[in-house]
Amino acid sequence: MGLKTVLIDAWSRLNFKPVYSDHLGMPNRRAFPEAYASWVPAADERRLAAYKLFTAYDSNQAAELAEIQAGVAERDRREYGDPSMFVDTLVAHVMGRGQTITVPGAEHATSDDTDGGQAAAERVQDLLRDWAETELLPMRMKQAERKAVSLGDAVYRLAWDPAKQRVTLRVSDPGFYFPVIGEDDDGGEYPQRIHFAWELPEDQQRNLPARLRRITYELDWIRPATASGVDRNSRPVRATVMTEPADGEPPVPALGKGDTADPDTGAISRIYPWSDKPSYRTCYLTDATWELGDIRAPADVDSLPLDKATFATRSDGEVLDHLDLLIDFIPVIHVPNTVPPAEEHWGQSSLAAVLQVFDELQGTDTDSARASATTGSPIIGLAGKNITGSGQHAVAPGMVFTLGENGRMDTLNTAPQLQELRHQRHDLSERAATVVRLPAVSLGTMDPSKVPSGYALALSLGPLDSLMDDMRIARDHKNTLLLKFVQRLHLAGQHPDWAGVTPLPAKLVYGPYTPTDRDAVLKQVTTGVEKGVLSLETGVRMLTEAGFPIDDMEKEIEQIQSRAFAQARDLADALGNPDEVADFLGRKAPEEPPVPPVQLPPQPGVQPQQDPQGQGPAGRPEGSGGNT
Incomplete structure (x- = not known):
């Protein structure tokens, strides 16, 4: 119909x-x-x-x-970058002024750590921060955030690089990301199989046809060990490793190093470095390429024929055909821009709600450009007898028109229309900012001198606060998952610096995104710490969030305590232990000199005698054989 x-x-x-x-x-x-x-x-x-x-x-x-x-x-429509400006502003706000990796307990590591928990937290925190600096984590996050804000989704891919001896982090375009979510699956749960697929154009110089490349991560049961080999068509594949045949018995599939097979069920399990319980699952990696001519419908990205695929080979010679990565998780993290609806997987772009407003802005900009042309070069009408020439005239500076009797010159003034278009554009810009929840002060379009007070400024930032809360909620769990995967991959790669490390929960803390009154924050912290209602650690954290240039909270606390001589004097009076006072100041306690022996004055009739223990003279009465 x-x-x-x-x-x-x-x-x-x-x-x-x-x-x-x-x-x-x-x-x-x-x-x-x-x-x-x-x-x-x-x-x-x-x-x-x-x-x-x-x-x-x-x-x-x-x-x-x-x-x-x-x-x-439609090609005449003017586009002046308003969507890009909105995206860049949102990315800057959601990331804040810097990001800090924290592990609970690391800020309070002291010498009296009896169980070693605080020292372990500090070690994990230092290792994660070193990795983040080496792997350029802020830049990777910037790449991902721009994808998430503009498109609605972003994807991280992690991998252990044997050459670099560290975990590498890459950002993938969500257009290449194809999670397998079944009809009965919950889209909010972690998928069990993920594809990354994209087309490779024809390369005539190397005589390569158009191809499709697909990288697949899949969680599945642990299988017997495999090794790289070739099939009958000389195609690189992986084959099952068989044990040496015993007398009169056929060979059987070999188990991987550290794997154990249940004699009753045959299920294979292994214990991973981050857990003390056996696991029956592992992650398999496949990197395959097909010629587009070999793909026939109804095959899609999840059902491509593997018999026509060409598998890639890693730098160490391992064929990427269901290669066991020896981890029980998929090292891929999908970051939605917004909290997805219940049982859904995808986020919402920050541009989606205002695309119609952007279309209106483009139309207004186009009309303004046309109106400004007639305003800058106005249309002039001449009337009267004996006008020089006829038809149209090109008007130029210094040109003189001779008008006859009753001559008249009229100009088409389009300035009022242009002014109205400018007002229309301003209203549309405010409408878009209101819908996106970006106040004028956050866009930098408000004159700071027109803000009546700091309280009024805080109220105007209310919509931005709620927006950032929503966006950061969607990212908090993903960032925690990212840091957990980084720890596990370092353990799986057997990095020497991570030997003996137990993975701990770590958080990625965003910096402030709004202007703050630093003087007020500093006064609050000073008063709170001095009066004892705030701990020094909490005060330093408040200063960091307010934008003070504090690179390392732990070192800052140590430097503050190393100069707190008045508090050290109070500590000495309370404990009477110079070692604890020196530890508080971050110094070594001075060695106390030995106490000199007590010299008693000689008594009449008693001859001083050297004590056989070497502890001083002892009196001995004259003519007696015993000590007095």
Whole structure:
């Protein structure tokens, strides 16, 4: 009957765009050919098209997509980078002024740590911070956050690099990310199989056809050991390792190092370095490439024929065909921009709610550009007898028109229309900021001198506070998971610095995102610590969050205590133990000189005699054989 299909999903806010939603609710095939590749699952077509549309707005190329369906006239639309400015502002706010890795208990590590828990926390914290500095974690997070804010999703991939001897962290485009979520699966749970797939263009110089590459991580039962080999077609594959045949018995599949098989069920288990309980699961890695001509429908990214695949070989010679990574988790982390709805997997782009406003802004900018042309070069009408020349005249500075009897010159003034367009643009910008929950002060468009008070400024930042709370809630668990995976991969790689380390919960703390009154914070901390209602650790943390240049909280606390001589004097009076006082100051207690022996004055009639113990003279009465 020609009825339009109305689709409501995570990307239905884009349905107002004709290029994204046709009469069946599906994206235009000419505008989004990548979404309709034969290997792309039908459930991912709208997602991939949405990513491309968001990227076009972020790159000032929305008019190019609209041109495909609406015609060449759409290319005249002006795009001045408003979406990109919104994205950059949100990324800066959500990341804050710096990020700090903290492990609970590490801030209070002291010499009286009897069970070693505080020292272990401090060691893990130092190792994670060293890794973050070497792996450029802030830059990786910046890359991921820009993907998450603009597209709605970001993806981290972790791997152990034997050459670098550390865990590497990479950010992948969510358009390459294909988690396998079944009909009965909860989208909010961690998927058991994840694909990364993308097409490789034809390379005529190397005589390579168009290909599809797919990297797969899969959690499955532990199988017997495998080794690299080749099949009958000389294709690199992995084959099961068989044991040496015993007398009269056939060979059986060999177990991996440290694996144990249950004699009753045959299930294989192993104990990982981060757990003392046996696990029956492991993660397998496959890196395969297909020629696009070998892929026939209805095969999609999850059901590609492995018999036509070419498997990659790692730098150490291992064929990546179901390679056992010796870990019981998938080292991939999906970061949604917003908290997904219940049982859903995908986040929402921060641009989705205001795309229509951005379209109106583009239209207003286009009209303003046209109006400014007539305002700067106005249209002039001449009337009267004996006008020099006829038809149209090019007006230039210094030009003189000779007008005859009753001559008149009229100018078309479009300045009022231009002024109205400027007001319209200002209203639309405020509307977009209101919808996104970005106050004018956070965008830098408010004059600071017009803020009546700090309290008024704090109230105006209320929408931004709620927005940042929501966005950081969506990231807190993912960042904790990231640091947990980093610890486990270092243990799996047997890095010497991580020997004997037990993974501990670690958090990634974001810095402040709003302007703070440092003088007020400093006064609060000083008073609180002095009066004893705040600990020194809490006070230093408050100063760090307020933006004070404190690189390391532990070292800052040590430096403060090393100069707290008045408190050290009170500690000495209370405990009378110079060792604890020296430890408080971070110094070594001085060695006390030996106490000199007591010299008693000689008594009449008693001859001083050297004590046989060497402890001083002893009196002996004259003429007696015993000691007095």
